[in-house]
Amino acid sequence: MPATRAIRAAKPFTTFAGGPPKRPLNGYMRFVQEQRPQMVRQHPDFKAIEVIKKIATRWRLLRPEQKRPFEKAALADRDRYKVMLERYKAQLTPAQSKALVEEQRQKRAKRMAIKKKRELTKLGKPKRPRLPFNIFMSEHFEEARGITVVAKMKSLQDDWRKLSIMQKQVYVQLAEDDKVRYKNEMKRWEEHMVEIGRQDLIRRKETARKATKAGKNRAKSKVAKPKKAVAKKKRAAKKTTKKTTKSTVRNTKKA
Numbered sequence: 001m002p003a004t005r006a007i008r009a010a011k012p013f014t015t016f017a018g019g020p021p022k023r024p025l026n027g028y029m030r031f032v033q034e035q036r037p038q039m040v041r042q043h044p045d046f047k048a049i050e051v052i053k054k055i056a057t058r059w060r061l062l063r064p065e066q067k068r069p070f071e072k073a074a075l076a077d078r079d080r081y082k083v084m085l086e087r088y089k090a091q092l093t094p095a096q097s098k099a100l101v102e103e104q105r106q107k108r109a110k111r112m113a114i115k116k117k118r119e120l121t122k123l124g125k126p127k128r129p130r131l132p133f134n135i136f137m138s139e140h141f142e143e144a145r146g147i148t149v150v151a152k153m154k155s156l157q158d159d160w161r162k163l164s165i166m167q168k169q170v171y172v173q174l175a176e177d178d179k180v181r182y183k184n185e186m187k188r189w190e191e192h193m194v195e196i197g198r199q200d201l202i203r204r205k206e207t208a209r210k211a212t213k214a215g216k217n218r219a220k221s222k223v224a225k226p227k228k229a230v231a232k233k234k235r236a237a238k239k240t241t242k243k244t245t246k247s248t249v250r251n252t253k254k255a
Contacts, residue, residue, distance in 0.1 A: 020085065020088050020100065021081055021084040021085055021088060022081075023081065024074060024077035024078050024080070024081045025074060025077070026071075026074050027067060027070035027071035027073070027074040028059055028070070030070045030073060030074055031055070031058075031059050031062075031067075031070050032052065032055050032056075032059075035055045035058065036051060036055065039051050039054055039055055120201065123189075123193070123198070123201070124189065125189060125201075126181075126182055126185035126186050126189055127182070128182060129175065129178040129179045129181070129182040130175060130178050131175055132168060132171035132172045132174070132175045133157075133160055133171070134175075135171045135174050135175060135178070136156070136160055136163075136171045137153075137156050137160075140156060140159070141156065144156050144159075186203075190202050190203070
């Protein structure tokens with residue numbers, strides 16, 4: 001566990017000539033930056049993701065006073081960043097300012113797209129159907145010629161072009177089957193999204209309307225089943241009562 005100590009200053013931000021200053025690292029990322037070389041030396045067989053997971057575990061186990069130097073250094077960097085950013089903006093022309101705003105908008109949009117993709121994955125959104133070539137590629141990637149991914153892709157494209165129409169038809173049919181799979185899974189997924197109140201994730205208004213209706217019908221059927229059972233019991237009870245009454249009347253007449 002790393003001991004509490006002074007944290008060295010971060011590297012200088014990007015100069016004005018080279019573009020806007022870079023955003024400073026937060027406390028956790030400063031910790032990651034410091035720990036990564038040590039972790040790689042200790043575990044040379046670890047993949048990058050395993051190294052990050054190990055460092056993240058270390059960070060979670062730190063006491064607040066051990067995290068404080070990293071967070072304090074991050075706050076100091078953030079203050080310097082704000083000052084440098086204002087200076088940078090002040091020396092821009094109107095056209096450059098407009099371009100900077102557009103660049104920042106695109107970056108935000110990209111971050112939002114990544115965030116949404118992660119959310120959809122967590123919610124179990126079905127994977128899109130594969131194209132015939134994609135299916136062919138997944139089946140033959142391991143034995144494809146070439147060392148790099150690019151080389152393998154090129155050899156697979158060449159092999160695909162050499163296939164006859166009959167040979168390609170197998171993958172075309174598999175792709176068609178995958179479309180059916182995707183359609184059915186998306187229908188069930190969108191109905192589930194309606195049930196949990198996430199209509200905003202449904203593709204089109206018409207689809208949303210159908211999914212909402214299907215979700216409501218399913219909910220109604222769950223409620224209707226107990227109601228039907230109760231009604232059936234009531235009808236059976238009435239029949240029994242009628243039979244009992246008729247039998248009593250007959251017995252009275254006989255008497």
